[in-house]
Every structure is written in C-alpha cells, then in structure tokens.
Amino acid sequence: MAVDTHAISVVLEGGNRGSVQLDEYPDKCAACGVAGQPKFIIGHSLGAAWDYNEVVEAVFQCPNNKCKRYYTGIYTKPDRMGDYFFLKRTLAPQYWEPIKFSGEINEVSQRFSRIYNQSAISEDFGLDEIAGGGYRKSLEFLVKDYLKNTKVKTVEQIKKMQLSDAISAIDDKRIQACAKRAAWLGNDEIHYDRKWENKDIGNLKELIKLTVNFVESDIIANKYEEEMPDKEDKK
Numbered sequence: 001m002a003v004d005t006h007a008i009s010v011v012l013e014g015g016n017r018g019s020v021q022l023d024e025y026p027d028k029c030a031a032c033g034v035a036g037q038p039k040f041i042i043g044h045s046l047g048a049a050w051d052y053n054e055v056v057e058a059v060f061q062c063p064n065n066k067c068k069r070y071y072t073g074i075y076t077k078p079d080r081m082g083d084y085f086f087l088k089r090t091l092a093p094q095y096w097e098p099i100k101f102s103g104e105i106n107e108v109s110q111r112f113s114r115i116y117n118q119s120a121i122s123e124d125f126g127l128d129e130i131a132g133g134g135y136r137k138s139l140e141f142l143v144k145d146y147l148k149n150t151k152v153k154t155v156e157q158i159k160k161m162q163l164s165d166a167i168s169a170i171d172d173k174r175i176q177a178c179a180k181r182a183a184w185l186g187n188d189e190i191h192y193d194r195k196w197e198n199k200d201i202g203n204l205k206e207l208i209k210l211t212v213n214f215v216e217s218d219i220i221a222n223k224y225e226e227e228m229p230d231k232e233d234k235k
C-alpha cells in the first residue's frame, strides 16, 4: 500500500521530543469543513494511553483565510509494531465565549440572553437555517418580559399576545420602532416566503441590538427619575 507519509516531531510524556510518521494530514478542516492541506503546528504523543494503542494528537491550522482555526487530528497505530500512525478522526475546538448583556437586561429577561446565545452558537456552527428563528424567539422574550416589567399589561394578557401585539403595546416609540422591524426580519427567518429580500440575519441582529440598547436606556432613565423625583423644592 502506497502511503503518503508525513514525519512530524512530537512532544512525549515527560517533555522529551520524538518523531513519528503520520499516514496523512487531514484533508478537511474540522472547524469550517473546507477542504485543504492544513499547516502542522505541534504534535503530542499520549503513549499507550487508550486501548493499548499508541495515540498521537496533532494540532493543525486550517488554510482557509476566513477560518485559520486550529484543530486536532487523532492518530493511532493499530499495529503497535508498524511504522505509521493513521488518522482516526479530527476534533474541532468547542469553546464558546458567551455574549454578555447588561445587568438591566438580565434583570428584565434572563431567558433573552440564554436564547440569544444559543442562536449565536448555532450561527457560529453554520446552522444558518435555524439561527434566525432562534434570534426571533429571543426578541419575543425580550419584548414580552419588558412589557411585563412596565406593568402596562398583566402576565396573563401578555402570554396570549402575538409578538406584533406585544410590540404595539410598548409605550416607548424607539423601542417599538426597532422591535417592530426586528420582528419583520425575524418572521422572514421562520416563514416560507421571505418579504425583505435585501435584508439578512446581520440586519436582524443589529435591530435586536438597538432594541436591547433602547430597553436598557429606558430602564436606567426610569431608575433615575424614581430616585430623583422632579420636585419644585429640589430645583
């Protein structure tokens, strides 16, 4: 069998270095899925850590300019006496930095932050067909929880409301204007027919961000008005 070999240097347990032969480099990035010859970064031998087979993990960098992520190739030597380590699988890094919202937003709606972050994770993983629906759900929780907070409507009334009715019930015109447009684009994400052809998920996120900012400003401004009432004798 003709094997395209790659000799790499590996760090051994204990810190010494050794050299092993890999049968191949991965031909597809584990993070973005794009094919291409990756750059070898560093190798590490786990010795006979698993399964009595010697295991080597090799870190590669994706050649795709839009990605450039590091990922790991797991190699094993099925025949312990053989020369080659064979690629068993590749693993993408799973770490996700959560998007943090202010204390005011989290106080009004904890679910908003949770749903928004899950949507962002799915978008990051390339699940573009479901991320938009998730963002729309996050908007619904933000709007309804905010409405609950303003005490304009009862919880029972809010539960029965369509998102568009909940938005119409908001007093603050700026929040209403942004939330209304975010809902239009959010509906495009979950419906068969797209109405706003020249707008995309980036616009939806921008409108949700504006809604978040105006909700935040409204809460902070109200807090100051309550703490510092507008009385004649204090002027």
Ligand SMILES: [Zn+2]
Pocket (backbone or CB within 6 Å): 029, 030, 031, 032, 033, 034, 062, 063, 064, 067, 068, 069
């Ligand atoms: Zn990649």
